[in-house]
Amino acid sequence: DIVMTQTPLSSPVTLGQPASISCRSSQSLVHSDGDTYLSWLHQRPGQPPRLLIYKISNRFSGVPDRFSGSGAGTDFTLKISRVEAEDVGVYYCMQATQFPRTFGQGTKVEIK
């Protein structure tokens, strides 16, 4: 199975400041079809996850442009350019290149 490792596991941030989360996979996420299936999800307390980013860097419909994804191969990053209060919660990366699908452990973003 592909192991997804996120850092940091906790990220206290100041409103209006940037935040960055790293996700590393135990093997390359490049699929045989040439695409890389790495997504980012956000989960607020008591809520289901919601999709932010798919295929490394594609923002899902309705996701603010302060969220951006980058990376390649085994190393990926989610960046929030200016954190807002509604961005608190846990962020997960997920790979869909191989079965079983696997998630990172989650990174908790909270306001300082």
Add this chain to the structure above:
Amino acid sequence: QVQLVEFGGGVVQPGRSLRLSCAASGFTFSNHGMHWVRQAPGKGLEWVAVIWYDGSNKYSADSVKGRFTISRDNSKNTLYLQMNSLRAEDTAVYYCAREADAGPDAFDIWGQGTMVTVSS
């Protein structure tokens, strides 16, 4: 509107069975692969199983293989998860999620989840 609603959670004794349902509305259910994802209390997300849009293929996590079965009825716009031989470690909120056309990593619609508690 586009939504998924899970049913069937509850408290069950170890070794017993439970069937979860996920009712889809607002979109063409038969066009999409569907997943079950679970989250133990205070823990992260764990993928459970997937079924192709037409039911032709299924995959499941090793932790549930041989015990859980995913299925769907496209005529009823409903996804199922039959859970047998339940264990304490299966205690979790179970979410169904839609796989978007955008790609296999785009779980774009999620239900609110249904809680399953396995306890004697």
